[in-house]
Amino acid sequence: MKQFVLIFTAFVISLGVAAQGKSGNKEKGKNKQNQEQSADANSKGKGKNNNDAKGNKEQKEHDQKIWEGTYKNEGDGPKPSKNQPAKVREAFSRDYPNVQNVTWSKYRGDWTATFRNGVFTSTAVYHANGDRRDTRTPVPRQEVPRNILEEIFKRRPQTQQNEEVIKVELPEKNRHLFRFKEIINGVANYFFVDNAGKEVNYNY
Numbered sequence: 001m002k003q004f005v006l007i008f009t010a011f012v013i014s015l016g017v018a019a020q021g022k023s024g025n026k027e028k029g030k031n032k033q034n035q036e037q038s039a040d041a042n043s044k045g046k047g048k049n050n051n052d053a054k055g056n057k058e059q060k061e062h063d064q065k066i067w068e069g070t071y072k073n074e075g076d077g078p079k080p081s082k083n084q085p086a087k088v089r090e091a092f093s094r095d096y097p098n099v100q101n102v103t104w105s106k107y108r109g110d111w112t113a114t115f116r117n118g119v120f121t122s123t124a125v126y127h128a129n130g131d132r133r134d135t136r137t138p139v140p141r142q143e144v145p146r147n148i149l150e151e152i153f154k155r156r157p158q159t160q161q162n163e164e165v166i167k168v169e170l171p172e173k174n175r176h177l178f179r180f181k182e183i184i185n186g187v188a189n190y191f192f193v194d195n196a197g198k199e200v201n202y203n204y
Contacts, residue, residue, distance in 0.1 A: 059103055062123070063123075065164060066136040066137075069181075078107040081105050084111050085130070095132060101116070102114065107125075112126075117135075131171070135169040136168050136169075138166055139166075140165075141161070152197075158183055165178050165180060168192070177192045177193065177194055178194075178195075
């Protein structure tokens with residue numbers, strides 16, 4: 001009888017130890033899963049932050065290209081905008097119906113929409129009444145007709161040959177300008193020519 005009690009007691013103790021072991025393993029597994037989920041969330045968060053930083057950098061570089069020469073201090077450039085007039089949004093949707101991601105800003109009283117335009121990045125400029133002023137796109141100089149380039153380099157030899165040109169598309173059908181940069185005595189100067197190669201005055 002005494003042996004039976006001892007055996008039964010040992011059996012009960014062994015069951016308790018086994019149960020504790022399983023419970024401990026479950027807890028360890030749960031903790032490990034939580035750690036993995038937390039690490040995954042942190043990784044995704046870092047990835048999003050990196051993408052946001054990259055996007056902000058690209059936006060800043062784009063703005064510097066298209067507005068170069070129109071302001072002196074960095075803080076005087078375009079400012080992010082969240083609330084655009086309904087007429088401006090409607091006009092942009094009409095002009096560029098297939099655009100998905102748009103970054104809005106405001107500059108010199110106009111609203112600007114920056115977006116991917118094929119292989120390039122463009123900025124469309126709108127007045128408050130919804131009228132489009134122009135659309136600006138940095139393009140390689142190969143996009144400029146060769147005869148225009150050759151004539152410009154003859155007339156203005158200080159024109160920067162290795163820099164991108166700003167193509168300015170106007171609302172009038174098939175009418176656009178090209179903005180070039182030249183360096184004279186160490187000072188940058190900007191000038192516009194139309195699609196016929198004639199120099200024109202254009203306000204910013």
